[in-house]
Amino acid sequence: MVVPLISIILLAPLVAFAIFALSGIAKRTFPRQDLLSTAAMLIALICSFILLRDVVPEPEPLAVDWISIGEITISMGFYLDSVTVIMLIVVTLVSSLVHIFSIGYMHGDPRYPRFFAYLSLFSFSMLFLVVSDNLLGIYIGWELVGLCSYLLIGFWFEKNSAANACKKAFLTTRVGDIGMFIGMMMLFTKFKTFSLFDGAQDGIFTRAAAELATGDIVWLSIAGILIFCGAIGKSAQVPLHTWLPDAMEGPTPVSALIHAATMVAAGVYLTARMFPILTFPSSLVIAYVGGITAIVAATIAIVRFDIKRVLAYSTVSQLGYMMLAIGAGSYVAGLFHLTTHAFFKALLFLGSGSVIHAFHAMHSHSQHTHGHDEAHADDEAHEHDDLSLVHENLVHEHGSEIPPDQDMRNMGGLRQKMPITFITMLIATLSISGVPFIFSGFWSKDKILAGVLGRAMEWNSIHHYILFGLALCAAFITAFYMFRLIFMTFFGEPRNKEMHNMAHESPWVMAAPLIILAVLSFPVVNTIWFNKDYVIPPKQPHLHAPQHASVSPDTKTGDAKFGFSFFGVSEAQAADEVGGKNGEKADAAYYIYKRAHNIAMALSIFVAGLGILLSWLFYHRRRFSAESVATTFRPVYNLFWHKYYFDEFYDGVLVALTVWKSRLFARFDLSVIDGIVNGVGFATRRVFAAIIGYFDRRVVDGIVNRVAEVTWAAGGRIRRIQTGAIQTYLFVVIGGIVLIILIFRAL
Amino acid sequence: MLLSLMIFVPLIGMIVVLLLPRESEEMIKRVALVFTLVPLIIAVYLFIDYDRTIAGKQFRHGPVPWIEAFNIQYFVGIDGLSVTLMLLTALLGPICVLASWRNIDKGIKAYMALFLLLETGMLGFFAALDLFLFFVFFELTLLPMYFLIGVWGGPRREYAAIKFFLYTLFGSVLMLVALIAVYLKSGDPGARTFEIPELIRLASDPGHALADSTFQMWVFIGFFIGFAVKVPIFPFHTWLPDAHVEAPTAISVILAGVLLKMGTYGLVRINMDMFPEGMAVFANGDGIVGNSLAILGFVNIVYGSFCALAQTDFKKLVAYSSIGHMGFVILGLAAGNELGITGAILQMFNHGVISAMLFLLVGVLYDRAHHREINGFGGLGSRMPVYTGITTLAFMASLGLPGLSGFIGEAFSLIGAFESFPMLTILSTIGIVVGAAYFLWTLQRVFLGTLNPKYEELPEINGREILTLVPLGILVIVLGIWPHFAIEMFSESVVNLTTKMSGILQAGL
Amino acid sequence: MTLQHYLVISAILFSLGIFAVLTRKNAISILMGIELILNSCNLNFVAFSRFVSIPDNPNNIDGQIIAIFGIVLAAAEAAVFLAIILAIYREFGSIRPDEVDTLKG
């Protein structure tokens, strides 16, 4: 049953795309591409749910030989463990909902069918990536989703900003992919296979465990970090995160599907897949990159006004969270957060899409043009906006690129106008902010914090304490900026009356996916992650704790200090971290994690509350002025506003350097290499002549010229013999014969 | 016999074309099309009928004595590598005839006749089993190419054609010297031979004069420079951009698709197979000399890519990208292991297909807009969606997107090379990023953004042009998904080569 | 009458023919000179045929037959020559060979 199901899941969207491509070649667009693609996705969704039944935690890969040359055999195949199936469901579910949402959102676009075809292609690629059992397969899916991302970001390619953004996205991720490719080359050279899992032959994990049992982990660490480079690019981690906010130039459903829920999470998925070969150094690098990303992106998000950019930076930040979890060894926590985040972030994006759509409708009425691509700043709209005053000079630099229908300074008070959007987005915001117990985000985030703190306490590692601090900070900032978004958009007085009046609730095709996703933002999927029979974190044979790490015996009684445990959850989670079953309290680590969990939960609830409170004070009650804070901490504010100057650095240094280098090479090619070639002729004629010019002219040229002159003169004379009179010729002929005979007789 | 028939059918076609009156242009084109389709059919048959399980030459014809005084024979036969490249040649034949259907405005008769002669030269080159015959076919391609560029080319056609001619001739002379040296060393007077399989056997026979490693090194250099000009390998590459820019579309396609492969094919067939000892000197990974082949590959990749990034002429960009892509072939060959050589050969074939597509696409645009300045376009994506789609496919294949054929060759070459030359390979990956950069940048400047008002009425790609592109597009996709159907053709030959190479390298250590 | 008699006659005829060909300023006179040359050749053939006996075939007359062919040749040559002269005369208005020098270098 597994193979046919997986084939259907993969083929359905591929066929939908193929129909579009073939009809395009034939120059006849298939009429109902939207329904075709959506249906394909729904079929895949249903099949994914059926697959849930057949799955075991550690299956055999289903592989076929792809290439064999001599002794090298490269196989391609599927590996379907529980994590894969959960990913399949997440992808197909979000994708289906986005398809449905797009039917409403993209309605009337001139390239409406193409949009759905691209979505289908993306879904196929993403699913292929998820189910692949080997690095090469993952890489193929990896690049294909990159292509789809490119195509979809540049969907409205008439906008120069979109054209730039899609190129930037592709190239930035490519830089990371090269790292991943080098890592793959290292692994392949060592292990002669791309397969991760044991099938017909041993996979990388087994071989790595066998060959590196002696403890040479430096090499493996480098390979691990290189592979993680791919994830840095794709999941928009620092320093390659700059493409993701720009990617918001794409249509909003794309942002929801690709740049929030699925593709960017592929990096996390990849890192999780590589979990068994992560060593302590590579884990630490991953954790630090994740932690720094979480805090950097969150701080940038505070000062954005474009609703989509806020969400984009939020995504980057949350992805950092997941990376942090995996780097800290919390496999389940990272993937758990991936799934919960996929739902509530997709919801947030679709909600923002709903808002933009409402404004967009107004634009298309009032300006009769394609509404999404108004690049010019609507200055009048900003005039009465007190929040914008302080940024006025800055707005000209960066804010001016915000389309007015995405600018939060044009919004406000939308909660009566768009109740469904408001409520669903509020649920998602509560979830992402980590409001306790009834929202899924709380549980996953809590699990990450607990995992990091637990690792810190278990190993007594200063690194992990720092990481925990970063994560906690990020949690606080997240709660703050997310509620800032909600308050600015849905509460208060409408700041732009005209736009406000035109706003309306979205049609049901758009509202329904919002509602479904809102339901999924409650902890309905959590149970699967808590089922120890279902999700088994892989072992990390190469992860050796640092020397000083030890479990001190006195921590056994740790949980007495924080004597609360919510619904017994902390016990379950602690057991989860040490790999035991519910209720087993076998070793010291269990107590450490239990204690860590309690601390983490308390702290996370505290920071979330603090963040929301501050946000409320700043943006709803106006007790404090954001502007004055910004003015007071001007340098810090500037740093955030300019996104830590990453873009400036890349554009000003790296891109410029590359272009300069290419010009240099091209000029080198034209002037030097070609110059040498042309110069060979030139040299013999001129340069050589300058050196031995005299000789050349007098002797060589002289001989040549003399010969030519003699020939010329001789020709001039000899031609007179050619009188044209045949008798002359006869004279010569007969005289010649006589002469010759005479000569021969004389001899 | 079938093989000989395939080689000489275009020649018969040339004679038929020459017998037709100059005025009946449609007839000439149809005849040329038919006579290029016949080799294609035979090539497909050979491809299917080829026995993939053995490495030796198949479908032999000959040896038939030709010039008996020097023991020169007519002897043809193919292995998996040849048949793959012959299929490529035979496929590009009719495509190029179709691509020349409308845009050759003068002397169509001479053009088609020369083109058919060229095809015979190319097919014969890939099949020749006699070293002299091999050389004759190699040179046979030169003359038609010279005229095709020099007569039907762009404004600076004479310069380009002469440059191409002289460059190649320069390489040929060295090759000829090496060829004669090999002949003279092959045995006592009277027992000398030009037969390639026999020479390969002698060269690997320890104690034979041909197996001497110093001799092999010098002969290797001679042949290498001859082929390097064709490939082209830095610094012998500057004829390529000029020739491409000036040549008519179909000739660019042949030039990039097949002629460059003649260089790399020669490297595999002669330099690697016949002179493994010489090869080992330059690819044993020991010092500058031992790394020189890989360094050349690396320089080609990075240099070609960066040069391409700076171009504003569409065709020149594609030409420089060819230089970059051929670098992967050199790198893969230098690696000398299964994956490297397989990758190199795949890259040869794939580059033939992809660059052919790219040049055809440039030609389509040039026929409409009459210029190739990348910055002079803009926003064509909304005006010509199908054309944009196909171009995107070709670009993506060329920049090595997995799932399309370009990736496999590139990836395998790199992976193979990584084993032998890790640092150089890592540096070479810069080429991949830059490759993506110039293609995407071009895509943006030509197709994205707002539509240039000059081109609001630009007609969409027509059926004939699509017909030329579709077979190549299918190959790109099929080879990307299931490369094994090409790999299995030559995997046995590759294993042979690698066994030989690794034996020598081990002995050297 | 020895062979040498005939050969001397033939040689004289030949020289006279050559003289005519070289010196005459009229194409028809040249033609006559050529006829003289041809006759001298024919005479030679016949004379050799008569005097130089072939051992196993004393009655060999091959030389005569060659002479007949020579006459045939002469007839053909005369016809074509005159035709050419006529054509030249129409074109140049003269049959003086030194006036017909279009091929002058």
Added chain:
Amino acid sequence: MEELSLKTFVFYGFALITIASAFAVVSVRNIVHAAFALMVTLFGVAGLYVFLQADFLAATQVIVYVGGILVLILFGVMMTSGRLEMRIHIQRGQLLLGGGISLALLMLLLTVIANTPKWENLTDDGTQLQPTTERIGKLILDGKFLLPFEVASVLLLVALIGAALISRKEIRD
């Protein structure tokens, strides 16, 4: 020295006529006279053929040369000059040069004839040959000269057509 028989006398007479008339051919200034002198030469040669026992050839010589070619020449004279007394111009220098070369050639030939031992003392034994006509006919039509004969006939045909084509008046469009 041989005896001066009638036969010898007649032979020398023919030889003298032939040479003298040939000399006239190249020396007289009136072209029509030259033509007539040529006729005498041709008759003389025919007579020499008779001495060489070539009866058929002698007859052919008279019929073809005198009856055909000579008439053709006279036609040529008529058609090119329009009158029969066409003067022959001779330049002095050319005459001397041509005479010199011819004389040298003659001397050369005579030396060759005199100095070739093989040709010495081959006398006419006076044997009577059978009439040659039948043998010639057989050799030409049924012997080894069949192919040359056919080729010669084709040559004549070609010459005929060629002459007709060249000499006809060009039709200008």
